[in-house]
Amino acid sequence: MKITGLAHFTIPVTDLKRAEAFYTDVLGMPVVQPERGNNGMVFLDAGGDCVILAKVDQPISTAREQNIHHAFTVLSEDYAKARAELEKKNVRVVFEEDRQGGAVNGPRFYFHDPDGNVLEIIDLTSYKGAD
Numbered sequence: 001m002k003i004t005g006l007a008h009f010t011i012p013v014t015d016l017k018r019a020e021a022f023y024t025d026v027l028g029m030p031v032v033q034p035e036r037g038n039n040g041m042v043f044l045d046a047g048g049d050c051v052i053l054a055k056v057d058q059p060i061s062t063a064r065e066q067n068i069h070h071a072f073t074v075l076s077e078d079y080a081k082a083r084a085e086l087e088k089k090n091v092r093v094v095f096e097e098d099r100q101g102g103a104v105n106g107p108r109f110y111f112h113d114p115d116g117n118v119l120e121i122i123d124l125t126s127y128k129g130a131d
């Protein structure tokens with residue numbers, strides 16, 4: 001088997017409307033497919049990759065651990081602007097670093113969505129898995 005890419009990943013949220021507003025208004029991800037009926041899922045686009053917000057009854061307890069997170073890339077020239085935009089919208093950056101020499105490299109910062117899920121914005125300077 002050879003995996004050719006990522007089709008989608010799912011983020012658990014307790015309030016679908018609140019989460020949709022955060023991911024669309026704060027992070028700028030357009031809705032690909034709104035919730036249909038009462039299925040508890042909203043599909044968003046993150047630069048060509050699909051992110052699904054899925055309704056859960058309680059936050060996933062491990063979501064507050066920094067090592068368990070979802071990372072989104074931005075262009076180098078947009079990195080500082082992305083951080084400033086989040087802070088302007090009262091989203092607190094909890095950690096920032098410029099990690100080099102690993103598998104996924106570049107400056108990055110971490111913050112939480114309304115459910116406490118850890119999210120990362122990274123200026124991806126290199127990736128060891130790239131061809």
